[in-house]
Structures are given as structure tokens and as C-alpha cells.
Amino acid sequence: MTDxxxxxxxxxxxxPVSSDANSPQGAGAPANPDDHPSVAALMERFxxxxxxxxxxxGDQHVVHIDPARNREILGWLRDDPEQRFNxxxxxxxVDFGGGQPLQVVxxxxxxxxxxxxxxxxxxxxxxxxxxxxxxxxxxxxWLEREVYDLFGVTFRGHPDxxxxxxxxxxxxxxxxxxxxxxxGRFSRAEQTRRALNQDVExxxxxxxxxxxxxxxxxxxxxxxxxxxxSASDG
Amino acid sequence: MAQKTVxxxxxxxxxxxxxxLPTRSPLExxxxxxxxxxxxxxxxxxxxxxxxxxxxxxxVCELDGETIVKVTPHIGFLHSSFEKLGEYRTWNxxxxxxxxxxxLAPLIYNCAYVMSVEKLMGIEVTERCKVVRLIxxxxxxxxxxxxxxxxxxxxxxxxxxxLYTFQERERIYRMHEAYTGGRITTSxxxxxxxxxxxxxxxxxxxxxxxxxxxxTLAEVHRLLTxxxxxxxxxxxxxxxTPEDAVSWGLTGPxxxxxxxxxxxxxxxxxxxxxxxxxxxPVGEHGDCYDRYLTRMEEMAQSVKILWQALxxxxxxxxxxxxxxxxxxxxxxxxxxxxxxxxxxxxITEGIKAPPGDxxxxxxxxKGELGMYVVSxxxxxxxxxxxxxxxxxxxxxxxxxxxxxLVADLIMINASLDIVLGEIDR
Numbered sequence: 001m002t003d004x005x006x007x008x009x010x011x012x013x014x015x016p017v018s019s020d021a022n023s024p025q026g027a028g029a030p031a032n033p034d035d036h037p038s039v040a041a042l043m044e045r046f047x048x049x050x051x052x053x054x055x056x057x058g059d060q061h062v063v064h065i066d067p068a069r070n071r072e073i074l075g076w077l078r079d080d081p082e083q084r085f086n087x088x089x090x091x092x093x094v095d096f097g098g099g100q101p102l103q104v105v106x107x108x109x110x111x112x113x114x115x116x117x118x119x120x121x122x123x124x125x126x127x128x129x130x131x132x133x134x135x136x137x138x139x140x141x142w143l144e145r146e147v148y149d150l151f152g153v154t155f156r157g158h159p160d161x162x163x164x165x166x167x168x169x170x171x172x173x174x175x176x177x178x179x180x181x182x183x184g185r186f187s188r189a190e191q192t193r194r195a196l197n198q199d200v201e202x203x204x205x206x207x208x209x210x211x212x213x214x215x216x217x218x219x220x221x222x223x224x225x226x227x228x229x230s231a232s233d234g
Numbered sequence: 235m236a237q238k239t240v241x242x243x244x245x246x247x248x249x250x251x252x253x254x255l256p257t258r259s260p261l262e263x264x265x266x267x268x269x270x271x272x273x274x275x276x277x278x279x280x281x282x283x284x285x286x287x288x289x290x291x292x293x294v295c296e297l298d299g300e301t302i303v304k305v306t307p308h309i310g311f312l313h314s315s316f317e318k319l320g321e322y323r324t325w326n327x328x329x330x331x332x333x334x335x336x337x338l339a340p341l342i343y344n345c346a347y348v349m350s351v352e353k354l355m356g357i358e359v360t361e362r363c364k365v366v367r368l369i370x371x372x373x374x375x376x377x378x379x380x381x382x383x384x385x386x387x388x389x390x391x392x393x394x395x396x397l398y399t400f401q402e403r404e405r406i407y408r409m410h411e412a413y414t415g416g417r418i419t420t421s422x423x424x425x426x427x428x429x430x431x432x433x434x435x436x437x438x439x440x441x442x443x444x445x446x447x448x449x450t451l452a453e454v455h456r457l458l459t460x461x462x463x464x465x466x467x468x469x470x471x472x473x474x475t476p477e478d479a480v481s482w483g484l485t486g487p488x489x490x491x492x493x494x495x496x497x498x499x500x501x502x503x504x505x506x507x508x509x510x511x512x513x514x515p516v517g518e519h520g521d522c523y524d525r526y527l528t529r530m531e532e533m534a535q536s537v538k539i540l541w542q543a544l545x546x547x548x549x550x551x552x553x554x555x556x557x558x559x560x561x562x563x564x565x566x567x568x569x570x571x572x573x574x575x576x577x578x579x580x581i582t583e584g585i586k587a588p589p590g591d592x593x594x595x596x597x598x599x600k601g602e603l604g605m606y607v608v609s610x611x612x613x614x615x616x617x618x619x620x621x622x623x624x625x626x627x628x629x630x631x632x633x634x635x636x637x638x639l640v641a642d643l644i645m646i647n648a649s650l651d652i653v654l655g656e657i658d659r
Contacts, residue, residue: 057353057592086480087496089595090621094608097616107593107604107621111480111496118593139483142629150317165310165658175318176617182322204277204294208306211277211296 036061038083038110038117046073060118067104067121071131071157074119077108078136085110085117088133091143093151097178104130104153123153132158150176162205169198275303278640282311286389286644289654291628293647295640302643305635307628312658320618324584325351328618330421335620335656337418339378339599341370341410343656344423349504350594350605351425355587359554363427364505365547369440370422371596372536372543376447377406378599378651379529383454386526386648390467395454402450405443412436425585426560427553441544444537451533459530468522472634472646479520482630485623486601487528488650492520498597512539522649529651559585584613593621600624600651620659624652 033040033053039061043050050073052064065073077085090107101122109116121130132155134140144155145164152174155161163170171194172185184191281292290311296304316335320328332347333340345367352359359367380403384396407417412433414420422429458464474484479492489496497514499507515531517524553560561580562573587609595604601623608617627650635643 056590058356060592062591087485088483089485089602090593090604090606090619092606092617092619092621094591094617094619096610105606107606109502109595111494111501114501116502116593118591137483138478138481138633139626139629142625143483146625163310165313167310175315180318182318203308205306208277208294208296211275 036115036117038077038085038115039063041080041082042073042077045076049073060116062118062120064120064122067123067130070104070106070119070121071133071136074106074108074133075136077117077119083110084112087111088137088139088143089116091133091140091147093147093153093176095151095176095178099125101125102128102151102153102177104147106133128152129154129156131156132161134158150174152177167198168203168205274298280643282308286647288385288648288652290658291647291652291654293631293643295635295643297640300639302635302638302640305632305643307631309625309628309654310658312654314659316659317618317620320615322614324613325587325615326425326580326584328615329423330419332620333418333420335622335659336378336598336600336624336653337655338381338653339374340418340420341374341422342378342596342598342603344420345371346594346596346598346603347605348423348425349596350592350607351587353594354590354592354607354609355425355559355585357426357554357556357559359426360551361548362550363552363554365543366428366432366552367423368505368507369540369543369547372539373406373409373440375536375599376533377403379533380406382529382648382651383458383526386645387458387464389644389648390464392458392461392464395457398450398454398457402443402447405439409436409439409443412439424553424560426556427551431552437544437547440540444540444544448534448537451530455530459527464526465523467642467645468526468649470519471522471638471642472649473519473521474630474634475520478633479630482633483626484601484630485626486598486651487525487532488601488627488630490515491517491524491528493518498595498602502595504594504596510539510542512542522645525649525651586611586613587615591617595621598623600653600656601627620656622656622659624650624654625657628652628657 033043035055039050039053042063043053046065046069049066049069050063051066054062056062077083085108087109088106089109090105092105094103094105096103101124104121104123106119107116108119123130128151130153132140132144134144134155135157141159142164144158145160145162147153148155148158148161149163149166162168166175173180186194276297278295278297279292280295281287282290287293292308292311294306294308295302314334316331320331323331329344329347332343336343349367380399384399384403387393387395410420411417413436414422414429474482474492476492476494479489480494484492485496493516495514495516498504500514512535515528515535517528557573557576558580561567562570562577566573567577568574587607589609589611591606591608593604593606595602597603602621603623604621606617606619606621607615608619610616631646631650634646638646
């Protein structure tokens with residue numbers, strides 16, 4: 001057999017096939033900005049920073065924005081009295097493989113106006129950096145940590161950018177990237193060796209280890225003194 | 235620090251005279267240094283293997299005396315890379331992964347996943363399928379809340395409600411088993427329909443459950459709602475303001491207890507929820523007690539929805555009548571050539587989804603459960619992402635627990651209703 005198996009058990013070792021045929025931008029139908037009041041306002045306010053607008057799955061509006069201005073645009077969407085997208089439902093990443101840009105996807109929802117919007121930022125693989133939105137929404141803290149952990153995107157200005165699901169000393173990379181094999185980069189023997197050699201202290205983050213000082217000195221009466229006291233009784 | 239040794243005189247009481255009467259002996263004061271009370275912080279580690287963490291969760295607390303200064307949750311002990319595994323499977327093969335995430339409400343996860351994929355594929359399921367899925371989701375909302383009430387009551391020292399709620403859960407377990415064959419790992423849904431038609435007598439079982447369940451709910455109310463211990467342990471504990479709750483991304487009963495009436499069933503309705511007559515209970519203080527009351531009332535509302543759904547349950551096929559999506563019946567597969575070919579193609583190649591992506595939120599038992607699926611036109615997803623409600627809810631614990639006692643941390647953690655299978659995925 002020369003051709004690669006694309007289904008069945010053999011496909012597990014091959015890894016996901018990168019989808020070169022599909023460009024991350026333009027998968028959905030082109031859309032009229034007037035169908036979604038927020039998109040129209042967004043285009044009017046930010047103009048060229050809104051790169052693309054499409055509709056997928058029937059009625060879901062997606063806007064691609066300039067990654068350099070994500071915090072500014074999302075902050076405006078959150079605060080503008082006409083938009084009020086105050087609920088950040090999700091932050092996640094999408095890797096299409098094949099060297100295509102990695103997507104950072106924000107699902108936002110406006111509780112007062114009852115409408116949703118998906119905002120995407122495309123990051124080239126050699127510059128996986130974007131501003132954190134944790135200053136805007138507290139909930140972004142863990143969601144961005146997860147994208148950092150599983151995709152390797154660095155969030156500038158994040159208060160606590162650490163791995164969250166994988167161990168702190170995980171050395172095999174970022175598992176949800178398409179170039180990451182399903183069973184990890186290291187051999188099973190190496191993975192076992194690392195698991196057995198773990199240093200327990202590493203499970204604390206540095207600030208945690210700095211909590212508390214040495215125990216205070218408590219001076220107890222010495223043994224000879226207490227012996228004398230009891231001897232006089234007897 | 236040098237190690238101190240203390241010697242005790244064993245076998246002889248120094249304060250006792252020869253005649254056996256107590257004698258006075260001078261008390262020797264210990265030389266204790268002046269304690270430095272205001273700067274000494276302590277590090278305490280709870281979990282990952284501790285019954286009060288409701289799963290494999292590790293909480294590292296910085297304490298000032300018994301007051302929590304900071305709590306840092308460490309998660310990932312149950313990480314099973316479900317999302318990565320999903321990229322290697324066809325759309326239908328992912329269904330069994332979904333119920334292993336939230337094993338406390340597996341059917342909600344089954345349904346949420348296929349609903350998202352169907353939206354991506356543009357499949358409109360039959361009316362009967364919609365109502366059946368709605369019934370299963372509301373049933374599992376009760377299922378999940380019952381476990382929450384029982385285990386949380388144990389955390390505050392009340393054991394009896396646990397027995398009451400688990401008796402009711404057992405009946406739902408049996409209904410799971412009668413329909414799907416599994417008690418926890420249900421895997422009940424397929425793209426375009428369900429795994430099977432409802433078994434005979436199932437609806438009658440459900441009706442019987444709905445008739446008797448409110449009695450148990452009333453008993454739990456009597457046991458807990460005015461219980462002084464529960465009130466003392468929960469009122470004013472772990473309170474969070476509506477603004478903070480929204481900022482942290484809280485959803486579900488945790489958000490509504492703070493007074494924000496955001497419920498996906500009302501705000502972004504699916505499966506005709508807007509035509510059902512039910513109310514969304516909303517709390518006032520955002521503390522643990524309000525979360526308890528919200529969940530209790532949600533169960534009563536779910537019963538109400540279930541009665542309405544049973545009334546309108548239509549007859550007809552449960553799977554979409556499209557041979558490219560639904561599997562033919564086993565009889566047809568064995569006797570009819572075309573059915574066999576369709577069966578073979580669906581099983582071996584899977585169903586293809588058009589390129590695009592879809593985010594479909596539903597109101598799970600723990601909060602907004604969103605399934606985000608990305609397709610490149612193939613039979614496997616490029617990305618399958620679960621917006622995990624417990625994961626986002628748990629992140630807020632660091633703010634909620636600040637300034638409370640360690641014992642309250644257990645209650646706050648319990649009140650969030652987390653399930654670690656879904657947090658770690």
C-alpha cells in the first residue's frame with residue numbers, strides 16, 4: 001500500500017490532514033453588513049480595521065478584524081451603548097494546518113440586545129502574539145490561558161499566562177496544533193521517564209512557594225528543668 | 235530551624251503526691267515569642283484527591299489565620315484531549331466523547347453537539363426529534379441538579395437529602411438505561427436524529443416520574459430551605475455582584491443567582507423554547523443560598539416544561555428521511571441493496587459537512603454550553619471546541635472565596651456546580 005490511509009485506524013497515526021483547499025477566510029457566504037446592526041456600526045467606526053465579514057451556518061455573522069487592534073475593537077463593542085457585548089462567551093483558537101494563519105476566535109454576546117457576533121483574528125504562524133482581552137473581561141483569563149497552552153498564542157498583557165490543562169513543565173509543545181501528533185512528540189518511554197522524574201515542588205507556582213516564612217521559634221522548657229520540677233514533687 | 239525535643243515522664247503523674255492526693259506544682263510558663271500575627275501567611279493545599287473538591291481539583295490557598303487571602307485552582311488532572319481526539323473522528327463518532335465530559339448530564343452534551351453539527355450542515359430535524367431531545371435535555375437538567383443538591387447538602391453536614399435525591403436520580407438512570415442502554419455514557423444522538431425510537435412504556439415511566447418527583451422536591455425543600463445550618467453556611471457566602479458575574483463569564487444558575495436573567499433558552503431560543511410556558515428563576519444576592527434556590531426552582535420549571543413537551547410530542551419519524559444522513563433500518567440494510575450501500579457509506583466515510591463554522595449555545599445544567607465546530611468540507615472536523623460552562627464558572631472562585639473562611643471555600647466550590655470531566659476535557 002503506497003497511499004496514506006485517510007480513514008479507519010491507520011489514520012490515527014497519520015494525524016489530521018491539513019486542509020489546504022480551504023482558506024480560513026471566505027469559507028462562509030459574503031454578507032451584507034446591514035443585516036447585523038453591530039457589523040454595520042463596526043465598519044462605520046473602524047473602517048479598514050474590519051477586514052472581512054461573512055455569514056456561516058445560515059445566520060451567524062463573522063467579522064475578521066486587524067489583530068493589532070483587537071483590544072480596542074472588542075473594548076468598543078463591549079462599552080458602546082448601542083452594542084453592549086458584555087458577555088464574552090468563548091475565546092478559542094483554530095488551526096487549519098498547512099502553514100495557514102492561526103485563528104483566534106471570540107464569541108461575544110450582548111445580553112441587553114440579545115445578539116451575538118463572532119470576531120476572528122488571523123495570526124501568522126511566525127508571530128503568534130495578540131493583545132489579551134483579560135483587562136476587559138475577567139473571564140478571558142482562563143480562556144486565553146487555554147489557547148496559550150494548546151495553541152501557543154502569546155497574549156500580551158495577560159495577568160497570569162501559564163499552562164492550564166497540560167502540566168507546567170510540559171515540553172512537547174502545543175497539542176491542538178495540526179502538526180502535533182495525537183500521541184505526543186516524545187516516545188512513550190520518554191513520556192514515562194519524565195512522568196516518573198517529576199519534581200513535586202514544581203506543582204506550585206513561584207508565588208505560592210513564597211507564601212509564609214520559616215515557622216516561628218517556640219522555646220519549650222528544656223528537659224532537665226522539667227525533670228527537676230517533677231522530682232521535687234515525688 | 236533546630237529540632238526541639240520534649241521529654242515526658244512516663245508512668246508517673248508529677249502532679250500527684252505519694253499519698254495519691256494532688257499536690258500543687260508551679261506552672262512553668264513556656265517561653266513563646268511574641269507572635270507576629272499580621273504578616274504570617276500560610277499555604278494550604280486542598281486536593282487533588284479530596285472528596286470536598288467534587289472531582290480531581292486542586293486548590294492552593296493562601297491563608298491569613300483561617301481567612302482566605304487568595305485561592306489558586308489547578309486543573310488538568312483529568313485532561314483527556316477530547317478536542318484533539320475529535321479531529322480524528324467522523325462527525326458521528328464524536329458523540330460518545332461528549333457524554334464522557336459531563337457525566338452528570340450526558341444527554342445535554344449529546345444533544346448540544348449534534349444540534350451544532352446539524353446547524354452547520356443545514357439539517358432540519360423532524361418535529362418529533364426536537365421534542366424528544368428537549369425532553370431528554372430537561373430530564374438531565376433535573377438529573378444534574380439533583381446530584382448537586384445531594385452532594386452540596388453533604389458538604390454542609392446534611393446527609394438525608396442525599397438519599398432522597400439519589401433515589402430520584404436512580405429513576406432517571408433507569409430511564410437512561412431503558413432508552414440508550416447506558417446509565418451514564420448514553421451516546422443517544424446521531425446527526426439527523428436519535429439512536430432509536432423511544433422504547434415502549436418510556437413515556438408512561440416519565441409521566442409517573444413527573445407525577446411523583448414534585449413530592450420529593452417538596453421534601454428536600456422542607457429539609458433544607460429553612461434549615462438553620464444551611465442558611466448559616468450559605469447566606470452571604472461567596473456573593474458576587476451582577477457586573478462581576480457577567481465579567482467573569484458566569485452562566486447558568488450561578489449567573490442568574492446574581493440577578494442577571496440570561497438564559498439561552500429565553501434569550502437565544504432553540505427548539506421552540508419560546509413557545510413553552512416557563513419562567514427563569516433569578517436570585518438577588520448572588521450568594522450560595524441564592525444559587526441553591528435558583529437550582530431548586532429550575533427543577534420545578536423543568537417539570538413544567540416536560541409536561542408541556544409530553545402534551546405536544548408528535549408522532550412521525552424520529553430521524554430525518556435522508557439516506558445520506560440517517561442510517562437505514564437493520565432490516566433494510568440486510569435485505570435491500572441500496573440501503574446496504576448507504577449504510578456502508580455512512581459508516582465508512584461518514585457524513586460530509588460543508589466548509590464553514592458554527593457556534594451553537596444551549597442552556598446546559600451548568601450554564602451556557604456552546605459547541606463550536608469548524609469544517610473544511612470533509613467528514614471530520616477541523617476543530618471541535620466545547621465552550622465549557624464549569625471551566626469558566628470555576629475561574630471566578632478566586633474572587634468569590636477571597637476573605638471567606640476555609641470552610642466556606644468548600645461551600646463556594648460546591649455551589650458552583652462544577653464537573654471536572656468537562657473542565658479538563
